[in-house]
Amino acid sequence: MGKFEPKVPVNLDPPKDDPITLEELAKANVTTLALLSQLLSQSFSQSFSQSSSNQKPLSSWINVERRSERLIHTNALTPIQGKVYDVSANKAYREGGTYNVFAGKDASRALAKSSKEPEDVQSEWRDLDEERQGTLNDWITFFSKRYNIVGVVQGATNME
Numbered sequence: 001m002g003k004f005e006p007k008v009p010v011n012l013d014p015p016k017d018d019p020i021t022l023e024e025l026a027k028a029n030v031t032t033l034a035l036l037s038q039l040l041s042q043s044f045s046q047s048f049s050q051s052s053s054n055q056k057p058l059s060s061w062i063n064v065e066r067r068s069e070r071l072i073h074t075n076a077l078t079p080i081q082g083k084v085y086d087v088s089a090n091k092a093y094r095e096g097g098t099y100n101v102f103a104g105k106d107a108s109r110a111l112a113k114s115s116k117e118p119e120d121v122q123s124e125w126r127d128l129d130e131e132r133q134g135t136l137n138d139w140i141t142f143f144s145k146r147y148n149i150v151g152v153v154q155g156a157t158n159m160e
């Protein structure tokens, strides 16, 4: 068995390279709350309106769904070396979770330094010594065996 294998096998999707802006990542928590309430009220009105004749076309619900899917995921996305991992399945990265500090910003430096200090949660890692770059590579192996890559930070300057 290879290094850092998950205890339970994880089926991963092919990595995506959709651009995700830093603003989208940073706004994540607020947007998610706003969006969840929006979704709830919409699904209520949808079920109420099912019997009436003026229903919204299905395509507009699908759009709401797609947009919300994307925004909800931005609540717990952790970019490392510019690649955005969807860590939303793990509550450790959500609001109030132990590793929430890593969500929404590039966590490369923090992971390299084994640090949870907010000032270390940033993208630059090239100036670090070899040992720390090795630690970062180990974390990348860890994340890439567990989490889907859903995009790339737009304009990232810290990729390999």
Ligand code: HEM
Pocket: 090, 092, 099, 110, 111, 113, 114, 115, 116
């Ligand atoms: C008192 C200190 C710490 C303790 C007791 C601790 C404990 C743990 C435990 C028990 C896990 C779960 C391991 C597993 O799922 O197999 C974990 C995961 C993790 N720890 Fe820590 N940790 C500590 C400090 C840190 C620090 C300083 C960092 C900063 C880099 C860190 C980053 C992580 C990350 C990224 C994960 C992976 C979470 C995931 O995606 O599954 N930890 N830690």
